[in-house]
Amino acid sequence: MQPSGQLHLGNYFGSMHPNMEWMGKAESSFYFIVDLHALTTVQNPDDLRRFRRDALLDYLACGLDPEKATVFFQSDVPEHCELAWILSTVTPMGLLERAVSYKEKVEKGIAATVGLFTYPVLMAADILLYDTTVVPVGKDQKQHVEMTRDIAMKFNHTFGETFVIPEPQIQEAVAVVPGTDGQKMSKSYGNTIPLFGAEKAIEKAIMGIVTDSKGPSDPKDPETCTIYRIHKLLLPPKEAETLAEEYRAGIPYGEAKKRLAQTYKDFFAPMRAKRETLLAKPSLLDDIAAQGAAKARAVASRTMERAREATGLSGKAK
Numbered sequence: 001m002q003p004s005g006q007l008h009l010g011n012y013f014g015s016m017h018p019n020m021e022w023m024g025k026a027e028s029s030f031y032f033i034v035d036l037h038a039l040t041t042v043q044n045p046d047d048l049r050r051f052r053r054d055a056l057l058d059y060l061a062c063g064l065d066p067e068k069a070t071v072f073f074q075s076d077v078p079e080h081c082e083l084a085w086i087l088s089t090v091t092p093m094g095l096l097e098r099a100v101s102y103k104e105k106v107e108k109g110i111a112a113t114v115g116l117f118t119y120p121v122l123m124a125a126d127i128l129l130y131d132t133t134v135v136p137v138g139k140d141q142k143q144h145v146e147m148t149r150d151i152a153m154k155f156n157h158t159f160g161e162t163f164v165i166p167e168p169q170i171q172e173a174v175a176v177v178p179g180t181d182g183q184k185m186s187k188s189y190g191n192t193i194p195l196f197g198a199e200k201a202i203e204k205a206i207m208g209i210v211t212d213s214k215g216p217s218d219p220k221d222p223e224t225c226t227i228y229r230i231h232k233l234l235l236p237p238k239e240a241e242t243l244a245e246e247y248r249a250g251i252p253y254g255e256a257k258k259r260l261a262q263t264y265k266d267f268f269a270p271m272r273a274k275r276e277t278l279l280a281k282p283s284l285l286d287d288i289a290a291q292g293a294a295k296a297r298a299v300a301s302r303t304m305e306r307a308r309e310a311t312g313l314s315g316k317a318k
Contacts, residue, residue: 002034003051004041006060008192010177010185013233016062018171019136022069029069030130030296031059036074036081037123040105056194056285061275066181072292081126084118090154091121096243100143108188124148124228129300131164142168156241159310163303177233180209182226193230195263195268208259216252228255231260234267 001007001015023031031218033055035048041046052073064071096102099120106112127135127148135145145168152163176184179191186192193205209226222228222244231238249254278285307312 001031001055001059002038003055003189004038004050005051005196006192006197007055008185008187008193009230009233010179010192012062013177014138014185015068016059016064019061022136023065023291024068026134028130028299029226030072030132031064031069032072032074032077032126032292033124034074035217037119045052047260048174051171053285056289057275057278060278060285060288061196061271066288066292070292070295071288072215072296073289076289076293077129077296077300079127079297079304080122080128082304083129083300086311087124087128087151087155088118088121090158091118091124091151092154095147095255097152099147120147121151122282124151125164126151126179128163129303130296131299131303133164134164135166136171137168138171142170155310159194162306162310172270177241178229180205180226180227180256193264195273199265202264203261206264207257209257214253216254217250219250220247220253222247225256227256231256231263234263244279 001011007016020032033052035052038048038051042051043102056071058073060066063262096117102117102119110116115172123144124147127145128151137145145166149165152165156162156165177191179185180193181189181191183189183191194201204250209299211225211227220228222232223245228244228247231243235243243259304315
């Protein structure tokens with residue numbers, strides 16, 4: 001998770017919740033806050049410090065269990081940067097030039113820095129450091145894993161078999177969460193509903209959801225209504241279908257938004273309470289991050305030993 005701002009509902013259903021379902025299922029799982037990646041967009045140090053801590057808090061509050069997974073800050077494991085540089089020496093320029101995410105970010109006004117351009121190389125290091133076999137991603141992230149595979153195969157061809165070639169696992173069931181304007185929810189579009197923001201801010205975001213011109217009692221298609229599409233994510237299937245019938249019967253948009261706001265509060269209330277408890281224990285958060293980084297470094301250092309040996313950066317001359 002990149003700590004580039006307040007986490008929102010799209011982050012929860014699009015990434016956090018489906019990825020946390022891997023806890024306990026895989027032989028080992030790594031979850032980390034990619035603060036080095038965040039430097040491509042967040043360059044106020046106070047903001048980054050806050051975003052880092054908030055991202056860790058949010059993940060733990062939403063159910064990430066450090067007893068079942070390795071949780072840490074990317075920058076606490078310097079092997080990420082070392083491997084990224086080594087990988088950059090075999091990564092073709094043409095491969096990076098084809099990165100869709102780079103073009104999209106530049107089009108949105110993000111500065112076209114070297115860091116943004118080589119973002120996929122650092123991401124490849126993130127994956128390859130841990131002998132990753134499976135990378136759960138949505139369809140929009142598949143290219144990053146494919147690029148990692150290309151970089152790893154290029155390295156193995158140049159220096160000998162060193163890295164495990166990862167496989168993407170496309171999470172077909174991952175929800176595309178609509179924002180308050182009907183587009184995909186994204187901080188870039190300013191259309192988010194915060195996970196743990198002030199209740200008034202959450203209510204304001206929900207009451208600001210864009211609707212069409214149908215009258216209060218007119219029938220409404222739930223599958224095209226942004227309010228319903230967000231609301232059903234928070235409900236069991238049977239309750240979601242019951243609510244859909246109310247839309248078809250003509251529930252007023254104002255009432256629909258109030259109902260969504262209440263469901264939203266109820267759904268996240270236990271997580272909000274857990275977050276408040278964690279917030280009062282800053283030393284616990286520090287310990288979790290430090291212990292996670294130590295576990296990660298134990299794995300990453302073994303990978304780096306292989307990479308250094310393969311490239312000639314360590315070992316005796318023959």
